[in-house]
Amino acid sequence: MPDGSLPSPRPLRDADALAAAGLVPPAALPALREVAARYAVSVTPAMAALIDPADPADPIAAQYVPHPAELETTPQELADPIADHPHTPVKGVVHRYPDRALLKPLLACPVYCRFCFRREQVGPAGGVLSEAELDAALDWFEAHPAVREAILTGGDPLMLSPRRLRHILARLSALPHLDIIRLHTRVPVADPGRVTEAMAEALESEKAVFLCLHANHAREFTGEARAALRRLSRAGVALLGQAVLLRGVNDTAESLEALLRTMLAHRVKPYYLHQLDRAPGTARFEVPIAEGRALLASLRGRVTGLAWPTYALDLPQGQGKAPIGPDFAERAEGGWQVRGPLGGGHFQADATPG
Numbered sequence: 559m560p561d562g563s564l565p566s567p568r569p570l571r572d573a574d575a576l577a578a579a580g581l582v583p584p585a586a587l588p589a590l591r592e593v594a595a596r597y598a599v600s601v602t603p604a605m606a607a608l609i610d611p612a613d614p615a616d617p618i619a620a621q622y623v624p625h626p627a628e629l630e631t632t633p634q635e636l637a638d639p640i641a642d643h644p645h646t647p648v649k650g651v652v653h654r655y656p657d658r659a660l661l662k663p664l665l666a667c668p669v670y671c672r673f674c675f676r677r678e679q680v681g682p683a684g685g686v687l688s689e690a691e692l693d694a695a696l697d698w699f700e701a702h703p704a705v706r707e708a709i710l711t712g713g714d715p716l717m718l719s720p721r722r723l724r725h726i727l728a729r730l731s732a733l734p735h736l737d738i739i740r741l742h743t744r745v746p747v748a749d750p751g752r753v754t755e756a757m758a759e760a761l762e763s764e765k766a767v768f769l770c771l772h773a774n775h776a777r778e779f780t781g782e783a784r785a786a787l788r789r790l791s792r793a794g795v796a797l798l799g800q801a802v803l804l805r806g807v808n809d810t811a812e813s814l815e816a817l818l819r820t821m822l823a824h825r826v827k828p829y830y831l832h833q834l835d836r837a838p839g840t841a842r843f844e845v846p847i848a849e850g851r852a853l854l855a856s857l858r859g860r861v862t863g864l865a866w867p868t869y870a871l872d873l874p875q876g877q878g879k880a881p882i883g884p885d886f887a888e889r890a891e892g893g894w895q896v897r898g899p900l901g902g903g904h905f906q907a908d909a910t911p912g
């Protein structure tokens with residue numbers, strides 16, 4: 559805060575609130591009001607407090623504070639960049655893979671990320687399934703025994719009350735064919751105060767519960783976030799991490815290494831590093847795939863293997879997430895040429911049939 563005052567206790571939800579908090583210059587207001595009319599805005603007190611308003615390249619601000627460039631859509635950008643819509647058998651369910659499906663109980667989030675792939679769908683008003691719609695979505699899981707994993711996403715499922723989460727987990731936990739309940743969320747970093755003991759208890763289940771935390775910068779892991787993650791792991795929830803590779807946020811070897819190490823230090827196992835999905839008005843965040851591969855390759859061997867995420871692209875026609883490297887093995891005459899992460903290499907000849 560520029561004048562030394564405490565951050566407001568409520569999320570900043572429009573351009574004027576951001577200007578009043580000193581996070582955007584008043585001259586930018588007309589353009590940013592237009593952005594905010596098109597895409598939802600929310601910066602939680604926890605995240606606002608991390609922003610240095612004097613730094614025009616602040617990696618926290620870059621993720622949450624709207625930018626005039628969002629009004630420009632390139633021809634490659636799509637409103638539904640990973641084609642969720644054609645894979646929706648009932649409202650709130652997305653079924654693309656045989657053994658797992660998404661359950662989207664609401665479309666609200668604690669913060670609205672400027673690079674979000676669902677930015678045309680998410681927002682504070684939209685998408686809460688009614689009691690009957692939620693029941694129908696849960697009935698769908700019950701009727702599909704090949705689906706062994708329910709993935710709660712949204713929006714952000716931890717925006718639900720503990721009571722409603724407990725109800726969903728109880729219904730899913732009762733399905734004999736379901737092995738895994740997974741939640742994708744930004745709440746433990748973006749609004750850690752929501753992760754109360756009651757919330758953590760609501761996630762307890764006899765099933766394997768995985769929580770996949772979305773965080774993109776080491777600084778997002780505050781003391782409060784640490785306490786929130788601790789409560790979750792005490793409740794038996796296994797913690798995974800996912801990040802989006804973002805220009806100006808985590809696109810250097812130092813910032814990416816710091817993020818992955820910080821995740822691990824909070825018991826969060828890095829799972830995915832996502833290539834940016836081309837949602838409208840997000841071009842300024844894109845890092846070329848060649849650069850992403852080189853960044854990850856530079857960490858291999860130098861940074862604990864626990865930190866290694868799968869670098870993946872979600873294919874735009876809904877064909878799923880594909881790992882996009884880096885790879886260390888190349889087909890060569892009669893075998894494979896394998897690059898060593900510490901330097902050097904090895905030619906592994908094909909086995910000769912005995």
Ligand SMILES: *Cc1c(COP(=O)(O)O)cnc(C)c1O
Pocket residue numbers: 652653654655658659660709879
């Ligand atoms: C991303 C996604 C999943 C989860 O994929 P994993 O590779 O198992 O993490 C499942 N279903 C849909 C529709 C998805 O978009």
Ligand code: SF4
Pocket residue numbers: 666667668669670671673674675676677680712713714744772
């Ligand atoms: S929390 Fe996730 S769904 Fe919500 S705006 Fe950010 S990226 Fe999108």
